[in-house]
Amino acid sequence: MKSLVLIGSGNVATHLAKQIAQSSYTIKQIYSRNLENAKALKNYLGIQEIEVLDNLEKIQTDADFYIISVSDNAIESIVNNLPKSIKGLILHTSGSTDINIFQESSGEDKFENYGVLYPLQTFSKQKEVNFLSIPFNIETNSADNLQKVRELALSLSPKVLELNSKQRMSLHVAAVFSCNFVNHMYVIAEKILKENHLDFELIRPLIRETADKALIQSPKEVQTGPAARKDQIIIQKHIDFLQGKTEISKLYMDISNEIMKGSH
Amino acid sequence: MKSLVLIGSGNVATHLAKQIAQSSYTIKQIYSRNLENAKALKNYLGIQEIEVLDNLEKIQTDADFYIISVSDNAIESIVNNLPKSIKGLILHTSGSTDINIFQESSGEDKFENYGVLYPLQTFSKQKEVNFLSIPFNIETNSADNLQKVRELALSLSPKVLELNSKQRMSLHVAAVFSCNFVNHMYVIAEKILKENHLDFELIRPLIRETADKALIQSPKEVQTGPAARKDQIIIQKHIDFLQGKTEISKLYMDISNEIMKGSH
Numbered sequence: 001m002k003s004l005v006l007i008g009s010g011n012v013a014t015h016l017a018k019q020i021a022q023s024s025y026t027i028k029q030i031y032s033r034n035l036e037n038a039k040a041l042k043n044y045l046g047i048q049e050i051e052v053l054d055n056l057e058k059i060q061t062d063a064d065f066y067i068i069s070v071s072d073n074a075i076e077s078i079v080n081n082l083p084k085s086i087k088g089l090i091l092h093t094s095g096s097t098d099i100n101i102f103q104e105s106s107g108e109d110k111f112e113n114y115g116v117l118y119p120l121q122t123f124s125k126q127k128e129v130n131f132l133s134i135p136f137n138i139e140t141n142s143a144d145n146l147q148k149v150r151e152l153a154l155s156l157s158p159k160v161l162e163l164n165s166k167q168r169m170s171l172h173v174a175a176v177f178s179c180n181f182v183n184h185m186y187v188i189a190e191k192i193l194k195e196n197h198l199d200f201e202l203i204r205p206l207i208r209e210t211a212d213k214a215l216i217q218s219p220k221e222v223q224t225g226p227a228a229r230k231d232q233i234i235i236q237k238h239i240d241f242l243q244g245k246t247e248i249s250k251l252y253m254d255i256s257n258e259i260m261k262g263s264h
Numbered sequence: 265m266k267s268l269v270l271i272g273s274g275n276v277a278t279h280l281a282k283q284i285a286q287s288s289y290t291i292k293q294i295y296s297r298n299l300e301n302a303k304a305l306k307n308y309l310g311i312q313e314i315e316v317l318d319n320l321e322k323i324q325t326d327a328d329f330y331i332i333s334v335s336d337n338a339i340e341s342i343v344n345n346l347p348k349s350i351k352g353l354i355l356h357t358s359g360s361t362d363i364n365i366f367q368e369s370s371g372e373d374k375f376e377n378y379g380v381l382y383p384l385q386t387f388s389k390q391k392e393v394n395f396l397s398i399p400f401n402i403e404t405n406s407a408d409n410l411q412k413v414r415e416l417a418l419s420l421s422p423k424v425l426e427l428n429s430k431q432r433m434s435l436h437v438a439a440v441f442s443c444n445f446v447n448h449m450y451v452i453a454e455k456i457l458k459e460n461h462l463d464f465e466l467i468r469p470l471i472r473e474t475a476d477k478a479l480i481q482s483p484k485e486v487q488t489g490p491a492a493r494k495d496q497i498i499i500q501k502h503i504d505f506l507q508g509k510t511e512i513s514k515l516y517m518d519i520s521n522e523i524m525k526g527s528h
Contacts, residue, residue: 180489211475225444
């Protein structure tokens with residue numbers, strides 16, 4: 001049975017840990033800067049054998065895998081403070097962090113075996129996620145390691161894809177648009193409705209239909225609405241309606257202009 | 265059986281007509297500026313008894329309902345050119361057109377009976393829509409007419425809501441954000457992926473999960489991503505990645521700033 005050390009205890013680490021705990025891989029240790037968080041994750045998993053720690057020096061050096069699942073700007077410091085004697089495969093789970101974070105600026109490898117295991121999904125603590133639908137995007141420093149990460153990833157999801165760092169970055173940027181920014185559009189809609197004493201529930205069928213369309217068609221081909229029809233009169237009415245809300249009306253105009261140009 | 269004249273043959277008119285044809289209301293005439301479009305809609309419905317016309321003067325004046333389902337900037341001209349002797353209830357289906365389009369600027373009614381029947385949904389010719397989930401938003405010039413429109417709307421969907429013109433406008437603006445602008449975010453994601461030789465399919469599970477979250481929670485409470493974490497390093501990486509794409513990177517920055525401010 002392959003052994004694994006988990007570094008991190010946030011949303012992604014939590015969802016990953018839960019899935020790994022159901023696989024053939026064994027979590028030996030959970031590290032967190034804050035020991036309480038590591039304990040909480042251990043308790044959540046309900047696995048008494050897991051050792052929790054808040055000191056990177058105490059990480060065992062003979063595990064098969066080390067998964068660094070921390071906020072992006074903490075990865076480098078973790079990498080630099082891991083025991084140098086680690087021979088196992090060290091992976092980070094970040095979309096926008098180049099694999100070369102495991103190299104010195106000279107290009108020399110900091111560790112023998114390293115790579116990336118990036119699950120493309122939006123994880124929130126409140127909601128279960130179906131791992132079967134999550135694409136795992138992998139990259140490693142050698143073909144041998146690629147095979148090992150592929151096996152690990154396949155134990156978590158059937159969708160495993162080899163991407164280079166630039167492709168992974170593009171995927172992350174695309175995810176920001178189609179997830180985080182989409183959600184922000186929902187936030188604005190909710191705000192506008194609320195101000196007019198209308199329930200967000202009213203617009204949920206539309207949200208579902210819009211997403212459903214994108215699941216089966218190219219979004220470029222199914223665009224509708226005032227901007228797609230170049231209906232300047234309605235656009236002006238909406239801008240008038242949004243008077244006083246500077247950022248929202250600016251966003252309305254900018255996105256409408258882009259849709260009218262049809263430039264993407 | 266109540267009789268109905270349909271004015272228009274576009275997406276909304278087509279979907280409405282199909283649903284009305286299955287109700288207890290009878291479509292007597294279909295008007296379109298372009299007779300061929302009216303004929304096409306009649307054939308699509310497969311109802312031989314429907315008369316098609318491209319001349320507003322030939323509209324029969326004794327129908328129970330007149331539904332004006334044309335592009336927003338064509339409504340006024342239709343209203344002004346309908347036979348003055350119409351006593352039936354005249355409705356438009358626009359989200360952003362005030363009910364006072366049926367009045368002179370003096371405030372005098374142009375017709376005795378009028379109102380609005382606004383179905384909130386994104387209709388495209390290519391995809392069937394489940395009317396059961398569509399909220400129909402209604403407004404009329406009298407309580408009597410409200411009851412008539414409510415009956416008509418309830419024959420199309422169980423979700424019928426009385427909204428005034430300002431609320432309907434707010435609903436339309438909210439719809440633009442959560443449907444049209446959301447779809448534009450998908451369009452940008454698709455473009456970025458394509459440029460990096462990645463399939464849009466890769467991001468579809470994320471699109472589904474993001475919409476699913478909004479269907480059960482308040483979007484404000486489930487925002488994730490670099491901006492929600494105020495992760496300036498990743499944001500900068502993404503802006504660098506988008507170098508050369510002026511509009512997309514401007515949009516990225518504007519929306520990220522809004523999310524970071526948490527102002528909505």
